[in-house]
């Protein structure tokens with residue numbers, strides 16, 4: 017069924033819309049497609065999506081084909097919040113009408129009005145939350161939790177440099193870093209410095225300042241850890257130099273591919289190999305991704321996501337939502353992320369998006 021058979025505002029009965037990457041390329045390759053509603057198989061649940069998150073990975077996968085990445089045509093989107101609509105055979109852990117959050121474990125598919133997912137991926141959302149804030153917790157705060165506690169093993173009082181500190185994962189790192197009692201520094205464009213300070217870190221303008229010198233001066237010798245979503249051989253090298261003896265560099269993303277292309281990845285990995293050869297006790301590694309971390313630590317995903325949603329319900333974390341953009345304008349949302357000039361996480365909202373009246377009361 018093509019988009020032309022639909023009116024623009026509503027899906028016909030028994031159908032829904034999803035966004036498809038038709039071929040690798042710019043934001044214009046994100047196209048809406050109308051089709052019949054997916055049916056949940058055994059052990060699956062059909063979820064009416066309220067909000068789908070956009071992550072830096074969605075942009076990388078849209079631009080380039082990577083080994084192990086999705087093949088076109090596919091629907092992007094790794095994190096959703098929505099309402100349970102229909103149960104597949106054998107599902108009893110959730111009930112229709114219940115609000116849930118989910119990570120899609122490498123299958124993507126979140127940019128849609130309805131998705132069918134395995135019941136074990138669905139984590140109940142506490143009542144009264146804004147689904148746009150709740151969806152930030154899924155990829156961004158889970159990643160931040162994994163990087164901070166699982167990989168870098170940060171301890172209270174340690175000094176950390178967070179790159180991309182006003183971005184989706186960067187702002188989550190600052191929020192969890194503050195709860196963990198860290199002394200924090202964050203690189204960001206000048207327009208984001210107020211936010212970085214409000215999140216408890218000392219801002220450094222990576223465009224005009226030498227972050228190595230700033231960190232060495234501020235910490236009398238170097239940071240205990242650098243947490244880096246940017247990558248790129250030179251940037252990794254400079255981040256390593258910002259560490260004290262015994263400090264650790266943890267990379268977890270490749271924003272550098274936006275300017276440097278796909279080759280930024282092997283060049284960054286080569287730099288990490290070279291850094292391991294340098295004596296002096298500093299460590300440099302890439303963090304796992306959420307799916308592989310869950311494989312190494314079964315149960316971590318559900319337990320940590322539930323914990324993070326509770327922190328949100330208690331008001332102990334306040335995710336930064338950059339913009340709520342209608343699902344069918346996914347291309348505009350990707351354009352915004354490529355242009356920059358925003359802070360926090362850009363999310364896509366469907367017609368089912370509602371903020372409960374008691375939010376913020």
Ligand SMILES: NC(=O)c1ccc[n+]([C@@H]2O[C@H](COP(=O)([O-])OP(=O)(O)OC[C@H]3O[C@@H](n4cnc5c(N)ncnc54)[C@H](OP(=O)(O)O)[C@@H]3O)[C@@H](O)[C@H]2O)c1
Nearest residue numbers: 072073159180183184185204205222245269270271305306
């Ligand atoms: N390992 C995992 O499981 C995992 C999970 C999620 C995301 N990631 C990866 O993490 C990366 C970031 O994702 P995201 O969703 O947080 O992206 P995002 O919200 O777009 O944030 C990226 C930030 O990078 C900043 N930036 C760009 N160039 C920079 C530089 N040279 N130095 C310092 N900051 C710079 C921008 O800040 P300004 O606007 O202030 O300039 C922007 O806020 C992506 O590569 C993504 O694939 C990994």
